[in-house]
Amino acid sequence: MQDKKVNHIAIIMDGNGRWASNQNQERTYGHKYGVQAVKEAIKGSIENEVRYLTLYAFSTENWKRPQEEVDFLMNLLVEAINQELEELHANNVKVHTIGKIEALSPLSQQHIALAKEKTKENTKLNLILALNYGSRDELVEAAKKFAQDCEMGMMKSSDLDESKLERYLYTAEFPDPDILIRTSNEKRISNFLLWQISYTELIFIEKLWPEFTKSDIKEAILEFQMRHRRFGGIKSI
Ligand code: IPE
Ligand code: IPE
Ligand code: MG
Numbered sequence: 001m002q003d004k005k006v007n008h009i010a011i012i013m014d015g016n017g018r019w020a021s022n023q024n025q026e027r028t029y030g031h032k033y034g035v036q037a038v039k040e041a042i043k044g045s046i047e048n049e050v051r052y053l054t055l056y057a058f059s060t061e062n063w064k065r066p067q068e069e070v071d072f073l074m075n076l077l078v079e080a081i082n083q084e085l086e087e088l089h090a091n092n093v094k095v096h097t098i099g100k101i102e103a104l105s106p107l108s109q110q111h112i113a114l115a116k117e118k119t120k121e122n123t124k125l126n127l128i129l130a131l132n133y134g135s136r137d138e139l140v141e142a143a144k145k146f147a148q149d150c151e152m153g154m155m156k157s158s159d160l161d162e163s164k165l166e167r168y169l170y171t172a173e174f175p176d177p178d179i180l181i182r183t184s185n186e187k188r189i190s191n192f193l194l195w196q197i198s199y200t201e202l203i204f205i206e207k208l209w210p211e212f213t214k215s216d217i218k219e220a221i222l223e224f225q226m227r228h229r230r231f232g233g234i235k236s237i
Contacts, residue, residue, distance in 0.1 A: 004237070006221050008052035010177035010200070011041060012192055015184030015208030022208075028072045033210035035080050044217025045125055046091060052126045052174055054098070056192050060134030074108055077131070081111045085118060092124035098170035099133030100141075128174060135194035142168035171196055179224050181216070183209045201227050 013034060020030030038055060045053045058073060088095065095115040102109070112131070145168045149155040155164075166172060176196045182188075185206045189197070203220050228236035 004225050006048070006050055006178045006224055008054070008175050008177045008179075009041075009045060009050050009217065009220065010054040010056070010180045010193060010197070012056045012180070012182040012190060013037065013041075013209040013212075014182055014186055014190075016210060018184060019208035019210045027069060030208075030210055031069075031073060031076055035076065037209050037212040038080070039084070040212055040214045041217060042088075042091070042093065042125065042127065044214030046093075047214060048217055048221055050125065050217070050221075052128060052177075054128040054130060054174070054177060054193070056130045056133065056190075058099075058131050058133070059191055060100070060132060060137050061191060063132075074105055078108055078111045081115050085115055088115070088127070089119055089122065092122045093127050094119045094122040094125070096126060096128045096174075097131050098128055098138070099131045100137065101131055103132050126174065128171075130192070133170070134191045135189075136191060138170050139195065141170075166195075169195065176200060179203055179220050181205060181220050183207050183212055199229070199231055201229070 016030030016034045017027040018030070019033065020027050023029075041053060041055065044050075057077070062073070063070060095112075097112055097116070101112055104112070112129075142165060146155060146160065146165070150157060171193070176198070177193065177200045180189075180193070180197050180200045181203045183205055185204060187204050193200075201224050203223055205216065205220075207216065230236055
């Protein structure tokens with residue numbers, strides 16, 4: 001087996017609601033326990049020298065949920081940042097976000113800005129939180145920004161190629177994920193990183209998100225290392 005390096009893991013953290021209802025609890029109980037699993041994913045990434053961890057925390061479609069649940073998730077975000085920021089910083093983690101965070105509450109935005117500012121010099125792990133993120137929204141925004149640059153005479157349509165388009169995405173500064181994990185045994189992408197996962201290895205696991213531990217990161221890496229990646233060619237990497 002080749003020891004292929006995993007640089008970037010993206011995770012669709014799914015199944016909080018089902019985990020809670022399996023124990024006759026409210027869905028929000030599952031979200032609360034989901035924070036423990038986030039800590040496990042961070043720990044597992046650091047231990048395995050993964051440089052980028054992207055976590056799908058709230059999609060552009062999640063606004064469809066009952067207002068109470070949306071409010072709970074937003075408060076949880078603020079609380080989790082407050083509680084974990086010191087430890088993230090001590091572990092040399094740099095916080096980033098992708099998605100339209102300007103639509104979040106002013107308080108959420110304030111805490112996100114604080115976390116980014118405090119951790120901006122950190123170098124061990126890039127933790128990328130997808131908040132109010134939707135891949136189609138990202139592509140529409142990219143198209144708009146490119147059109148604006150054209151209108152201002154800074155770009156011409158003939159300038160556009162794949163790497164230029166990437167510069168307009170929220171993920172411009174990050175490499176594509178090597179691995180995408182989705183928990184809860186759902187086998188769909190739910191509008192996550194559609195452009196970026198063109199050649200990502202997909203791993204679907206049965207565990208519900210609150211059950212995720214750092215060893216699931218290790219297992220995903222081992223699974224990745226067994227895969228034969230050809231990128232359209234015939235030689236396996
Ligand atoms: C994932 O768990 C958390 C978010 C989408 C915010 P869910 O809340 O989707 O849990 P299930 O899928 O309903 O069990
Ligand atoms: C995807 O999970 C979004 C996040 C994990 C934030 P959902 O639970 O919203 O996805 P669907 O509705 O099952 O596709
Ligand atoms: Mg779900």
